[in-house]
Amino acid sequence: MRQLLIVIFLIHFIADAQPYFVTTYGDQNDEIPLCIKQVGSSYFIGQKYSNDQLSIWRYAKLLKMDGSGNIQSGITFPEVFGQYSDIQCIFPLNESEFLTIGGYKSNDLPYCQIWLMKLDTSLRIIWEKKYMTNRPFTSNIALVENNEGNILIGSTLTTGDPNHLHSLFFLEITKEGDSLNSNYIINGNPQTTKMRTLNWINGQYKAFVSGFESYTGNSSASQILQLDENLLLVEVRPIPNWHDIYMTTERINNNSYFLTSMVYISPYYYDVAISKFDTIENTLAFNHAGTTGDVPDYSAWKRCMSIANVNSIYTGGTGKDNGDFYSCNESMRKVIMLSNYDSLLNCRWTCFYGSDTACYTLSTMDATSDGGCILAGMFYTPSRPENMLDVIMIKVDSLGLITGIHDKPTITAHQAIVYPNPGNDNIIIQSGPQICSSEFRLYNTSGQLVNHKILKNTNEQSDVTSLPKGVYPWKIIHQGKTIEQGKWVKQ
CATH class of the missing domain: 2.115.10 (Tachylectin-2; Chain A)
Known part of the structure; x- marks a missing residue:
């Protein structure tokens, strides 16, 4: 394979070096x-x-x-x-x-x-x-290890074109790949059934899925299938x-x-x-x-x-x-x-x-x-x-x-991004909580401050309706230091 490879390496001079x-x-x-x-x-x-x-x-x-x-x-x-x-x-x-x-x-x-x-x-x-399995295609495979050290595999199965009917398949194996148990679950909505993720807790498997909303009165976007140790469906939970x-x-x-x-x-x-x-x-x-x-x-x-x-x-x-x-x-x-x-x-x-x-x-x-x-x-x-x-x-x-x-x-x-860019009447500043109380500053090309905002929340909006079209440099100041900077274009 022809590769476009860029590798960048850094060692921190601290007790436990972390390469980036x-x-x-x-x-x-x-x-x-x-x-x-x-x-x-x-x-x-x-x-x-x-x-x-x-x-x-x-x-x-x-x-x-x-x-x-x-x-x-x-x-x-x-x-x-x-x-x-x-x-x-x-x-x-x-x-x-x-x-x-x-x-x-x-x-x-x-x-x-x-x-x-x-x-x-x-x-x-x-x-x-x-x-x-009993279908032509697999997707959304997940796995979890149980208390005995065995592995449960869960997968969506689908018929493919033209109908794309979905069901679930569960297979328990040892770490040497030997099959211990399996089960098909076919009573979800065949159009929307999907395997998402798996957990093992308190002696039961939890299979996080979609397509079983009729069992929960449509009270949640996705559902949990509670499976016992024999992979039998015990309960559907929202x-x-x-x-x-x-x-x-x-x-x-x-x-x-x-x-x-x-x-x-x-x-x-x-x-x-x-x-x-x-x-x-x-x-x-x-x-x-x-x-x-x-x-x-x-x-x-x-x-x-x-x-x-x-x-x-x-x-x-x-x-x-x-x-x-x-x-x-x-x-x-x-x-x-x-x-x-x-x-x-x-x-x-x-x-x-x-x-x-x-x-x-x-x-x-x-x-x-x-x-x-x-x-x-x-x-x-x-x-x-x-x-x-x-x-x-x-x-x-x-x-x-x-x-x-x-x-x-x-x-x-x-630590923050500014968008849409180019934009029109509003600037959105999305940031992480680690820079709460930082200041966003917007300048014109002459270096004059034309807009500023204290970032009290991780999502802030600033009204720039009054500004003419053009290019505006910006920076974010945190604890007296510039931590982010760029240019914003008003169309």
């Missing part, structure tokens, strides 16, 4: 990372690629990247017409071995298979196993706080868990939100990050939460998203958004990562052993539409920073 990097790569194939995990000192990326936009005929890659962001090796699974494969989950077994879980359809079989591999960190395949679509859940202990997803903050638009629930879905804590008002923020579409430790929880998504990977609005460029919360769900900070040449979508993420986080996403560059989607990897420290990098990075990290 930004790595991009891509060619004229569509490339989307589906999962990323740190195993030992390396990162492993499962991704899909295809020759046309979001093709159902997709093929898998597994890449190994070192701690500095260099891609060291990879496995590409060959393209065969009528066949597809993908790697949707990586499960570390120890410091040198891991499992991959995905879907596989051979062109000589009518139905897809759940595809398992065990590999070592040199990408040597130790074993490979497949389990047949999910409070209107959590919806792209979800990730993590168990805290046997009494509580976190759930992150998109949440309706206004009637039509989302923020990236996190809830802490007990085992019967009483809300113990709730918070969200993103833009209030008429700009949607989507949670990362494969994994949107990762826990570094009990007091450091990362949530991630895409700011100013519209659900279309291949669109890029010049005045509202999509950015990757990352937030960090403490154990009580107080938001410590929110950072934004983007550029003025492309639009970025966060796909997946993983907290790293140094307390930071690695983000994997894709970007669309309007000036190079033939490249379709390329891949970006961002490694940040525990403060969300990639600052201090001496070479010019492909993206920059921001």
Whole structure:
């Protein structure tokens, strides 16, 4: 693969060095990372690629990247017409071995298979196993480990064209890939049933899904299927706080868990939100990050939460998203958004990562052993539409920073963003809580201050109706220092 690779490396001169990097790569194939995990000192990326936009005929890659962001090796699974494969989950077994879980359809079989591999960190395949399903295609594969050390895999199954009828499949395996139990659940709405994420808590599985709203009186956007140890459906429960679509859940202990997803903050638009629930879905804590008002923020579409430790929880998504990977609005460029919360769900900070040449979508993420986080996403560059989607990897420290990098990075990290740009009568300043009480200053080209605002909230608007058309430099001052600056254009 012809790669466009930019690697930036920085070592902090502190007790625990945290490397930062930004790595991009891509060619004229569509490339989307589906999962990323740190195993030992390396990162492993499962991704899909295809020759046309979001093709159902997709093929898998597994890449190994070192701690500095260099891609060291990879496995590409060959393209065969009528066949597809993908790697949707990586499960570390120890410091040198891991499992991959995905879907596989051979062109000589009518139905897809759940595809398992065990590999070592040199990408040597130790074993490979497949389990047949009863539908042609898999999607939205999730997994969770239970108290006995076995793994439950949940997947959406679909008939594909023309009807796209959906159902759910659950498969329990050992860590050696041996099947222990399985079950199909087909009593959801076949048009909307989707697997979202899985948890194991208090002796039962919780499968977070959509398509079962009729069981809850349409009282929630998505639902929880309570499954017993035999994978039998015990109860359908609503999910409070209107959590919806792209979800990730993590168990805290046997009494509580976190759930992150998109949440309706206004009637039509989302923020990236996190809830802490007990085992019967009483809300113990709730918070969200993103833009209030008429700009949607989507949670990362494969994994949107990762826990570094009990007091450091990362949530991630895409700011100013519209659900279309291949669109890029010049005045509202999509950015990757990352937030960090403490154990009580107080938001410590929110950072934004983007550029003025492309639009970025966060796909997946993983907290790293140094307390930071690695983000994997894709970007669309309007000036190079033939490249379709390329891949970006961002490694940040525990403060969300990639600052201090001496070479010019492909993206920059921001504690605030100003939009729409170009704009008209209002400027929106979206910031993280870490810079509360900062001052936004807007100048004309003569250096005169023409507008200013104290950032009391993470979303502020400033009326600039009286200003003539033109270019206006701006800066944000925090504790006497300029922390952000740029230019805003009034049309």
